[in-house]
Amino acid sequence: MMMVVTGIVGGLAVLGALHLWAARRFREEAAALVGRVVAGPAPDGIRDDLPQAVAALGLRGTGGTPPLAPALHLTQAAEMTLAPGKGWQPITARQVIGVATPGFVWEAWQMRGPLVSLRVIDSYVEGHGLLAARLMGSVPVARVQGGEMDRGEAMRYLAELPWAPDAILANRAVLWRVLEDGRIEARLAMTPRDAVVCFTLDAGGDIVEMNARDRPATGPDGRSTLRDWRGRFHDYGMIGGRRVPLRGEVGYVGGEGFAPYWRGRITGLATDPAM
Template identity: 35%
Template sequence: MKWLLFGLVAVVILAIALWGLGRWCWSSKTRALLDKLEASRSRAAVERFNPQELQGLPEPVARHLQQVLPKGAPIIRAVEVVHRGSFNMSQTCEQWKPFTSRQRVVTRRPGFVWAGRVSIAPGLDVFVHDAYVDGEGILEPALAGLVTLMRLRDRGEVARGELMRFMAEAAWYPTALLPSQGMQWEPVDEQSARATLVDGDIRLTMTFHFGADGLIETIRAEDRGRTVGNRIIPTPWEGRVFDYQQRDGLLIPVRGEVAWITPEGRLPYWRGTITEIHYHR
């Protein structure tokens, strides 16, 4: 009995040690990514939002920006976002698991680091880095922060998909939607417009749809790279944003959902709510 007790104590101590080691390793990787993100920053060309920038923009874009940006609002340099929500762990059906995350975004040069923790079982988490840093796309989940499940890093398709995420989430940091910040617009119809963003060798175009209230409702890409097994397959992708609220003088959506549009139908994989957001100007 005594040896059994000693064995149980040893197992508990080992589990606690691995738990702490996993978090330490993951925190170190997160810090390295954040340091690289900060090193890649550049200075914005303008300091404040000038409503004259709206002249010549497609009508739904100008209407949206008039609502969400007060005149003279400082250009957003960086953002800290805290989320909670659920993540779909299946690529074919719906298998939702809760997550929490922190995200750092810089708007010039565009980039972000999303550090998430998905709870897949009691006491067992998958830690995830999803990032676009200095033109490189990064996706790396690790079980307990120690066992890498996948490591995708490149300046091609992965980077392209991550820059799409930056564009789609610009509703959270709306000065990034301005032409002076690199976003170029062309009209589609009375409620839609296409936005184009260039960063390095990557040139992206996505379609923004605006609701009857004039606010961004959906953002769509026709060919975002979807990871299926060991392959990346271009797939239509859609982000939905809603529940607009005032945050630090800006009107932003605090809830969202993203989904792949597959031949079998719409497959949501992320649903989240902003619990905190802090702007750096």
């Protein structure tokens, strides 16, 4: 009997050690991705080729301060839902957004009491996209990368530029133009298909909505489909020396209209990598 108990205890110890190792490796993967974005090139000044409305957006966001840091760092308090009607679950997140070059890393986690029940990495680094999720920080439940995922994550980088006015002013890879209907288009050249999003401005010139067609969306079965995508931005205010929308929501558009899957608020913004 004692040998059986000893064996069970030993097995649990091994499982616990494996859990800690896998959780640590996942955190280390996220940290390595963040390090690559933060180590990117510093901005080389404000672009002189921006359409007037785009330049005004960026300058209003930075207060006229030239972009200096390679990345901006955000923290978020948010909610997510896996499907319409499935209920909203609170999450905490932090994000780093490249300024001079396209790139971001979004890390989110959900707590159940004192334990992390779900940890997510969503990223676009050096032209490659990744979406990975683990239960309890260690048990893999999703990992999608390559192919259309790269374009989908590039589209996310563009869609979140309202939170990164420094990148609006300094990222020379983003191609901007004003459309005939007054919307502003942001584009990243990619092969075989560019990443494109369009922004709607209010009367004051602030971005209030993002729309994009045919964004790759990964379902619960791991399959990717192309769907129309929409985001909304609210409550512009000052945080970390930048004027950005403090609240937003994003979701897909289908037969029943707009169905958001993320909504939240910005709780912190800084250019300091130690944030």
